[in-house]
Amino acid sequence: MNAKQQWLVCFDTDHIKQYLFATNRLKEIRGGSALLSSLDQQRKKEFESRYGEQNIVYSAGGGAAVLVSTEQEARDLIAETERDFHAATITVSITGAYVRADALSGTFGAEMTRASRELRRAKTAKAELSILPIEPYLRLCSSCGQHPAVQQADDGSGDWLCQACYKKRKLGGAKGFFAEFVEWADPTIWTGDTLPKDLDHIGLVSSPPGYVGFIALDGNHIGDLLSEMKTVEGYHEFSTGLWSLTKEQTFTALKKHGRPRNGIAPFEIILIGGDDVLLITAADTAIEVALAIAAGFEQHSPDQVLKPGGLEGEREKLTMAGGVVLAHADFPIPAMHALAEDLQKSAKRLCAEQGYQTGAIDFQVVSGSDTDLDTLREAIPHHRPYTLAQLRKLLKHVRQLKAADLPMSQLQAMYQALFEGEVNAQLASIATLGYLGRSTDKTRYDRLKAFFAEFGVKFDGQLPPWDDELGKRRGQRTSALTDLVELYPFVSAKGGTE
Ligand SMILES: [Zn+2]
Numbered sequence: 001m002n003a004k005q006q007w008l009v010c011f012d013t014d015h016i017k018q019y020l021f022a023t024n025r026l027k028e029i030r031g032g033s034a035l036l037s038s039l040d041q042q043r044k045k046e047f048e049s050r051y052g053e054q055n056i057v058y059s060a061g062g063g064a065a066v067l068v069s070t071e072q073e074a075r076d077l078i079a080e081t082e083r084d085f086h087a088a089t090i091t092v093s094i095t096g097a098y099v100r101a102d103a104l105s106g107t108f109g110a111e112m113t114r115a116s117r118e119l120r121r122a123k124t125a126k127a128e129l130s131i132l133p134i135e136p137y138l139r140l141c142s143s144c145g146q147h148p149a150v151q152q153a154d155d156g157s158g159d160w161l162c163q164a165c166y167k168k169r170k171l172g173g174a175k176g177f178f179a180e181f182v183e184w185a186d187p188t189i190w191t192g193d194t195l196p197k198d199l200d201h202i203g204l205v206s207s208p209p210g211y212v213g214f215i216a217l218d219g220n221h222i223g224d225l226l227s228e229m230k231t232v233e234g235y236h237e238f239s240t241g242l243w244s245l246t247k248e249q250t251f252t253a254l255k256k257h258g259r260p261r262n263g264i265a266p267f268e269i270i271l272i273g274g275d276d277v278l279l280i281t282a283a284d285t286a287i288e289v290a291l292a293i294a295a296g297f298e299q300h301s302p303d304q305v306l307k308p309g310g311l312e313g314e315r316e317k318l319t320m321a322g323g324v325v326l327a328h329a330d331f332p333i334p335a336m337h338a339l340a341e342d343l344q345k346s347a348k349r350l351c352a353e354q355g356y357q358t359g360a361i362d363f364q365v366v367s368g369s370d371t372d373l374d375t376l377r378e379a380i381p382h383h384r385p386y387t388l389a390q391l392r393k394l395l396k397h398v399r400q401l402k403a404a405d406l407p408m409s410q411l412q413a414m415y416q417a418l419f420e421g422e423v424n425a426q427l428a429s430i431a432t433l434g435y436l437g438r439s440t441d442k443t444r445y446d447r448l449k450a451f452f453a454e455f456g457v458k459f460d461g462q463l464p465p466w467d468d469e470l471g472k473r474r475g476q477r478t479s480a481l482t483d484l485v486e487l488y489p490f491v492s493a494k495g496g497t498e
Pocket residue numbers: 141142143144145146147161162163164165166
């Protein structure tokens with residue numbers, strides 16, 4: 001076989017999330033997201049027509065890898081792409097880097113790893129250059145507060161905006177991922193008119209009213225697999241498969257759980273990129289949607305990603321880690337995003353402990369203005385994060401207890417006692433069980449007891465609500481009761497994935 005010497009050019013957009021969440025306005029976030037995704041599509045088309053489809057390793061999600069024949073071509077392509085991208089977004093940049101590569105070496109993954117290393121180096125060098133001081137007499141953009149304001153918004157708000165935010169807000173009516181979803185799902189059920197105007201709009205059709213869920217999901221350690229890839233074709237198949245799987249599972253979950261309520265689609269797709277998903281939904285569907293996406297991704301990954309990439313021997317399946325924030329619609333979106341990413345990291349640690357054999361989700365209900373996860377959880381004896389199977393069980397118990405009309409006040413009494421020491425917590429749980437047990441109808445008693453038993457309470461040893469097994473492993477008192485009570489208002493008695 002003849003060696004095929006070529007130049008491998010890689011691109012990656014810098015700080016996508018910083019760009020999207022520079023603002024707290026849903027419309028601007030949507031505009032930014034729509035702009036990035038249309039630039040993605042243009043780039044893909046342009047690269048394909050110029051270099052031929054067989055030379056595009058991948059092109060999506062703000063990144064791309066292309067094979068070109070000369071070093072000059074590689075340099076020109078980078079210069080041109082960086083210039084055009086910056087002109088379109090104003091505040092975001094894309095970075096390119098290239099390496100000499102042998103596409104037929106049989107170790108293409110290693111060549112990609114080399115190129116990624118080059119790319120990281122170029123990105124770091126650029127970041128050091130891009131911190132420009134802002135003159136103190138300049139008026140700052142009233143949306144992002146980061147760049148000089150240059151234009152007044154033409155939406156009657158009177159806001160003075162920087163050029164980037166002006167563009168985002170103008171594009172806020174563009175539908176981006178939503179339009180793609182509508183086309184895919186059913187244009188007779190979801191229409192342009194069902195697109196929510198802002199977060200309050202989603203909160204309006206949510207239960208409890210006024211609350212929304214922010215979901216962040218991400219595939220687990222996929223980079224390692226990519227470096228194992230032998231051929232360009234394999235790499236291409238793997239990344240396209242990964243893309244369409246993530247999108248398909250997100251759309252499937254939203255089709256099922258995101259039907260319009262009072263004419264409003266109760267969700268916003270902020271970003272779907274590679275194995276990365278960011279969504280906002282009505283609070284009562286957030287956990288279900290996150291679970292459905294992560295479970296579907298796991299289930300279909302062998303056929304849709306591993307096999308086409310020639311990696312079925314490497315790993316049995318791919319898994320996802322997710323974070324879900326449940327907060328009032330007026331909680332700042334950038335803060336929701338930051339918290340959701342922290343929760344996702346916490347879920348990832350559990351996935352790693354489980355050898356990546358299962359996905360996991362962590363969640364947090366936010367009621368005050370605290371945004372630091374450690375502060376929010378201080379002294380709370382919880383069970384989180386959950387593997388997908390455990391979370392599904394937790395939801396099942398919430399539903400069963402709700403269906404049996406277990407009053408929130410009785411749960412609340414047990415919940416309060418969790419913070420009053422080990423013995424008080426036990427007394428409260430035993431008192432509630434005792435009270436329910438004296439009733440002629442034993443349904444509530446049975447269901448509460450079944451919940452405790454499912455989450456590690458051994459009635460012959462440790463008394464509820466404390467979890468024997470997990471408590472031992474963590475070296476501290478833990479109880480799933482906290483999680484059950486906190487989720488209770490956000491799960492409807494009906495519905496569910498089963
Ligand atoms: Zn701005």
